[in-house]
Amino acid sequence: MSGSARLHSVFLEMSSSYPVVLANPSRCVFLGVDVGTGSARAGLFDKSGKLLGSSSSPIQIWKDGAHVEQSSTDIWHAICAAVKAACSSAEVAPEEVKGLGFAATCSLVAVDADGSPVSVSWSGDSRRNVIVWMDHRAVEQAERINSCNSPVLQYCGGALSPEMQPPKASSQLIQLLYCLTLDYMWMDLSDWLSYRATADDTRSLCTTVCKWTYLGHAHMQQINDKDSRNMEACGWDDDFWEEIGLGDLVEGHHAKIGRSVAFPGHPLGSGLTPTAAQARRIPVGTSLIDAHAGGVGVIESAPPSDSAAEENDKEDICHRIVLVCGTSTCHMAVSRSKLFIPGVWGPFWSAMVPEYWLTEGGQSATGALLDHIIENHAASTHLANQAASRKVSLFELLNKILEKMTSEQNHPFVAALTEDIHVLPDFHGNRSPIADPKAKGVIYGLTLDTSEQQLALLYLATVQGIAYGTRHIVEHCNAHGHKINTLLACGGLAKNPLFIQEHADIVGCPIILPRESESVLLGAAILGAVAARKFPSLSEAMKALNAAGQVIHPSKDPKVKKYHDAKYNIFRGLYEQQLSYRSMMAQALA
Template sequence: MKQPVVVGVDYGTLSGRAVVVAVEDGAELGSAVLEYPHGVVERRLPSGVPLGDSWALQMPADWLQVLEETVPAALAAAGVRPDQVIGIGTDFTACTVLPALADGTPLCGLDDLRDRPHAHPKLWKHHAAQGQADRINALAEARGEAWLPRYGGKISSEWQFAKALQVHEEDPEVFARAERWIEAADWIVWHLTGTETRNLCTAGYKGIHQDGYPSEEYLEALSPGFSALLEKIGHPLSPMGARAGGLSADGAALTGLPEGIAVAVGNVDAHVTAVAAQAIGPGQMLMVMGTSTCHVMNSDVLAEVPGMCGVVKDGIVPGLWGYEAGQSGVGDIFAWHLRGGLPADYAAEAAERGLSWHELLTEKAAMQAVGEHGLVALDWHNGNRSVLVDHHLSGVLAGATLATRSEDVYRALLEATAFGTRTIIEAFEKAGVGVTELVVAGGLLRSPFLMQLYADVTRRPLSTLDSEQGPALGSAIHAAVAAGAHPDVHTASRAMGKIRRNAYVPDPARADAYEPLFAIYTELHDHFGRNTDLLHRLHGLRTAAGAGS
């Protein structure tokens, strides 16, 4: 037998990818990607049934197609035989959650429910449950629920309980027929092994599990009958890096891999990337930057950090407190501007020079001095995950004039996301949780200008993941541990992870120049996020107008 390898499969927002990795040193031998055939379902179901405002669904068949197509293709690209594979690991966006029967069948796969929106998986960026999240938070605060401070004082509309409460209230039949309410991260592992498992990571960060779930009494006070959710989510929790089981006959037929090889328990895309980037020590904040940004960090300190997405013991790696924060829109915001804010002559210039629209605007923006555009933006086009935890907030642009150009707005949006990250870092440090190093992973690593901008704004050097397949590599590392090739995730990370230390260092002059802009950002942040309901009123008007059209 040639060298043993593992397969990591990463389920992102728009696509899934598989990578074949050498167990010994983490060498990435081959990969393959599949764009989801249905993408993100936001306007209407494939059958034509319309969806409401802020909906975002996905199709389980797309997830299975990723396994069927990318795993064999990655093996072929690597020149690796299936019998060399000793394990497979997967990761998923979260909270991406679905209702299912007791055998794992998604409710949207049933003939009489396929046209019911609530029978489908809700993607992480499904924000239509904000009203439910508000009530969860208000009641928990009024009752003094002990778990609320562990989540910075607010539960997000993106998470399991808010989404489940929306189903319970808007389609009680779907809620009643759901025998399982399960994260996609666990559902895909169930499909591979034939055995249901639940991982500690998604339960802790997305399922409000802190030495147990919220009480039956609390859930009944929230909405009569809602405590039935506890039966749908109740299951022993598995630690990260554990073996969920062996690959079943059905899983082997789907992937082309040998039956019985190790399958790692499910994990979250951002959290699993920490081991790939060797960012698992106390104070190392990993930023996984793509359509959104997820900030994860381990610490030996337990603190209540306002607006955090949770702190969970052993949630990322064993032995430390794992923290999570995030920004709901980053790359999505840049893409939004390009869709509607690129002049025709700029598009023609990009085509003539063989540049992408991103590359052209980045080039033009990079020619400016800090503050030259006279703009400050708020990066809330997809709501605010941290530190305000409010998905009814929206973007703001201040300082625009008739002379404002497309590249001015583009740069202001880039800067806004960096300011948002600095706001998160400062929240950690004010709570006594030190941030000693920033490590960056994700697709936005491809922009050196953006990376340097983040170093300047945060006044910290940035290390970078030395791989384009961070989550998939992280899942492969967990698969190696599940297969027994390494004794624990710490050892496996040292052997298989990849990092470039201090790839970007802050420029002192630019860092100083950003201080007055960040001060204005902070003033706008607190005004629109805390001191006025103006953006909420605008959201209400938009929602009402959409409902009436």
């Protein structure tokens, strides 16, 4: 299919069955698309960053042990459905959309030279061409790559995670070589979405730096001109790829992994064309990883009273860390100078905020862990039915049960209910700051009780364990040069008041929630606004479209701090015990 025909086809897919809306040519609307682990979402925002309408559509996922896979074709169909529904709810006409941006999980997509899916599944299922971010098939490959001690590793916390792309590509390469022609491409999911929409395979500085070991600062030094359109990919370390056995990825000026790399929001190709006959095209910006889009959508959301003078803005942003809380939680902090922090990803040059170094902490299972804990409890089905009959979420119902228990048992505060239950939340390994993919989860204090109240306690202890993990990350970052004193939170879990209050109390910092709850969609839409040149830079767009909402402060009760300090020490001790037990068993099996 030719480039123009393909673009026409893409727009027809997205815009068919649009509601009949009388277009206002002067109206300025930006469309953001986000593909998460379980759904594709679309949101439309006005030029002040206000959400006009959004919608989501589920996507299929296959899980088989450590293997987790999806279909790019299924994902694209879900995006089209979400965009149509969002435009309908917002009553937005296609002509009013001035820019489009994509964000997605850091999943790995395999396609051939024509953009057709290439299976990554041992099952041979041709639909399954996406290795999902949480897939842990490449643990051994990551260990082998890390043993090479390449200089690029210092820019990802000292070691690659099995969730990053070089280990995953290494685990699949032999299958591809035997089953297919060598004419294929690896793409991060968000880059593939932009490619699918524009036929431009330029990769994002965000995805390549954060997941592929691309050296963004080398890219910047080579270009040496912020306004240059020369997007030659000059930050690849060819010796690294040769050393880990993936030298073929260097061929053709790195055509399989990215021969051109651009800053997020850079306009791609000719954009998304509405019809083959019309001249106006919708600009599409270079993409972001979903967590980084959340950072772009929220990090400038400081309350007006807390806004620093313009000359201090560059430092003020460095005291914040963004928690993007969904299936997993990502912790995003920026600094003016590069900070090398063991066990924490980065420093990544301009991977989120232009001209800042990004530090990225994370927990591989947070929302997914809470779902797992709840769904596998004997009282889960009964509670789910209660929640449905009352038309509230299961989290709301559990929070009310905890409030009632606190009152009935005369506890001084809700958190005190878990004095006998402690959770180490590393059920899917520890991403940071320990960077141990073999870490396991621990629940201390189980009994034979299967009541709703016991499930509520287990849920609370898990929330607290997740928050202690965030405290560990913040303390670790501050010990290595950061000066974080404020948290900003977005994502699905940020809508849970108990989750947010426990984080504020445990970390000891105020938490700012954004005015618009869909921060990842806003971050994606900001990319479209920048690509459409409605703002001079990504930084200016963030300042214009970010806005603060509620601020949650930590408890002033000294008993709350003393309580959480004690539980935090237990939390840290659970992992130390695990290491001791692991060593004992290794010796026994030696």
